[in-house]
Amino acid sequence: SSTAPAPAPARPLPYEAIPRSGRNAWLNLLRFWRSNSFQRFHLVMQRNFQRYGPIYRETVGTYNCVNVLLPRDAAQLFQSEGIFPRRMGIESWVAHRRLRNHKCGIFLLNGEEWRSDRLILNKEVISPAGTRKFLPFLNAVAQDFVTLMHRRISKNTRRSLTIDLYGDLFRFTLEASSYALYGERLGLLEESPNAESQRFISAVETMLRTTLPLLFIPPGLMRWVNTKLWRDHIEAWDTIFKHADKCIQNIYQEFCLGQPRKYSGIMAELLMQAELPLDSIKANITEFTAGGVDTTAMPLLFTLFELARNPSVQTAIRREIAEAESQGPRELSKVLNSMPLLKSTLKETLRLYPVGITVQRYPTKDVVLQNYCVPAGTLCQVGLYAMGRSPEVFSNPERYDPLRWLSKEDNSFKALAFGFGARQCIGRRLAETEMMLFLMHVLRNFRIDTVSKADIKTVFGFILMPEKPPLLTFRPID
Numbered sequence: 001s002s003t004a005p006a007p008a009p010a011r012p013l014p015y016e017a018i019p020r021s022g023r024n025a026w027l028n029l030l031r032f033w034r035s036n037s038f039q040r041f042h043l044v045m046q047r048n049f050q051r052y053g054p055i056y057r058e059t060v061g062t063y064n065c066v067n068v069l070l071p072r073d074a075a076q077l078f079q080s081e082g083i084f085p086r087r088m089g090i091e092s093w094v095a096h097r098r099l100r101n102h103k104c105g106i107f108l109l110n111g112e113e114w115r116s117d118r119l120i121l122n123k124e125v126i127s128p129a130g131t132r133k134f135l136p137f138l139n140a141v142a143q144d145f146v147t148l149m150h151r152r153i154s155k156n157t158r159r160s161l162t163i164d165l166y167g168d169l170f171r172f173t174l175e176a177s178s179y180a181l182y183g184e185r186l187g188l189l190e191e192s193p194n195a196e197s198q199r200f201i202s203a204v205e206t207m208l209r210t211t212l213p214l215l216f217i218p219p220g221l222m223r224w225v226n227t228k229l230w231r232d233h234i235e236a237w238d239t240i241f242k243h244a245d246k247c248i249q250n251i252y253q254e255f256c257l258g259q260p261r262k263y264s265g266i267m268a269e270l271l272m273q274a275e276l277p278l279d280s281i282k283a284n285i286t287e288f289t290a291g292g293v294d295t296t297a298m299p300l301l302f303t304l305f306e307l308a309r310n311p312s313v314q315t316a317i318r319r320e321i322a323e324a325e326s327q328g329p330r331e332l333s334k335v336l337n338s339m340p341l342l343k344s345t346l347k348e349t350l351r352l353y354p355v356g357i358t359v360q361r362y363p364t365k366d367v368v369l370q371n372y373c374v375p376a377g378t379l380c381q382v383g384l385y386a387m388g389r390s391p392e393v394f395s396n397p398e399r400y401d402p403l404r405w406l407s408k409e410d411n412s413f414k415a416l417a418f419g420f421g422a423r424q425c426i427g428r429r430l431a432e433t434e435m436m437l438f439l440m441h442v443l444r445n446f447r448i449d450t451v452s453k454a455d456i457k458t459v460f461g462f463i464l465m466p467e468k469p470p471l472l473t474f475r476p477i478d
């Protein structure tokens with residue numbers, strides 16, 4: 001029998017017809033500014049998707065953006081990113097680099113400049129070969145963290161330790177990423193962590209906190225509206241660059257005196273390859289140093305909290321770790337690849353607590369999203385926080401269930417916490433490896449518990465973070 005012709009796809013609706021949140025851009029900005037909505041940006045987006053549907057347009061100040069949350073629209077968007085994918089720039093960061101005559105790292109570069117640096121850096125930072133080289137460095141630091149916790153527990157008779165892990169996690173991630181980058185231990189996990197590195201950690205926090213209000217206002221205006229905010233921002237940046245410069249000088253000095261024979265970190269490899277000029281190496285290593293602290297510490301805190309309030313998941317992971325260990329001594333990367341549940345646990349944490357709450361692109365050609373025609377060059381972003389908690393995308397979204405990632409279900413374009421494609425997070429392998437090794441050693445040595453089973457409220461401070469850090473209890477496993 002003749003099959004009826006498939007209905008012609010409806011002609012895409014015009015861009016102007018996309019539902020809009022709020023009418024007047026400047027009124028929006030004022031409202032945002034007054035109600036300090038920046039910190040709840042992820043929740044505002046989630047509510048807007050519930051109100052307007054899977055696509056809506058937002059104009060806040062000079063910022064105009066199309067927001068989507070479904071995997072298929074993310075796929076459409078990435079298909080039109082071109083060979084020089086671009087996300088929204090951060091004016092205030094670029095302004096600082098110009099002020100101090102520093103080069104920009106790949107995060108701030110675009111076009112050919114970005115691509116040439118990125119391809120060179122990929123080999124040492126995100127490639128499997130590069131990852132295998134720095135993996136033992138991360139493992140040593142994860143083991144030292146466990147030693148530090150045992151030392152603290154042995155100091156009290158209760159044989160348990162209840163602490164706010166915030167500060168310790170920042171010290172762990174800075175110690176680990178610095179060791180992988182510079183091949184040098186900062187000594188942050190010893191009794192008296194040195195003050196200079198502590199100052200660096202708080203400078204990264206200050207810089208991120210002061211970035212937020214600057215995101216939506218042109219810094220030219222900002223300098224006059226709120227000079228203290230601007231001054232704090234610049235001061236924090238100067239501290240960050242001074243710290244990174246000191247680490248780089250140490251390595252550069254030794255390198256000039258004689259090339260190290262064995263692998264001594266990402267920075268030394270880049271110096272030896274000499275494919276990037278020194279000022280480009282400095283600009284990128286500084287980004288990696290600062291970008292490797294909060295971004296990796298937060299998901300660890302959220303994972304420990306979720307495992308504390310989901311003891312059955314915690315037990316299942318502990319069993320997987322024991323199983324992986326019982327296969328006898330193997331190369332560490334093979335051990336990590338034999339722990340799918342642990343890897344899915346990280347995915348589950350990043351689904352509910354995506355460090356970067358959105359992924360942004362400017363499509364290079366017109367793209368159809370939710371049957372609307374979006375012109376090339378329009379800023380579009382995928383709301384990761386809203387997607388991760390949308391019942392349209394994930395069944396029982398509120399349930400912390402890492403096994404969902406191991407089911408036969410089609411999860412394509414659902415795990416976007418590290419972005420997508422050629423411009424995805426270059427620190428992805430460093431972060432994943434660091435977090436897996438940390439959790440492997442911590443879970444093998446301690447049972448994690450928490451009193452409060454209530455959800456953690458999150459705030460957006462350029463990084464998604466807990467409003468109040470949870471209190472966790474560590475009990476040694478004899």
Ligand SMILES: C[C@@H](NS(C)(=O)=O)c1cncc(N2C(=O)c3ccc(Cl)cc3C2(C)C)c1
Nearest residue numbers: 107286287288290291295355356425462463
């Ligand atoms: C949170 C998320 N935002 S995103 C990229 O998705 O919009 C993110 C993901 N990966 C890395 C970062 N970084 C930082 O935290 C940071 C600090 C100081 C500098 Cl000099 C460079 C950075 C980068 C951009 C590497 C931020």
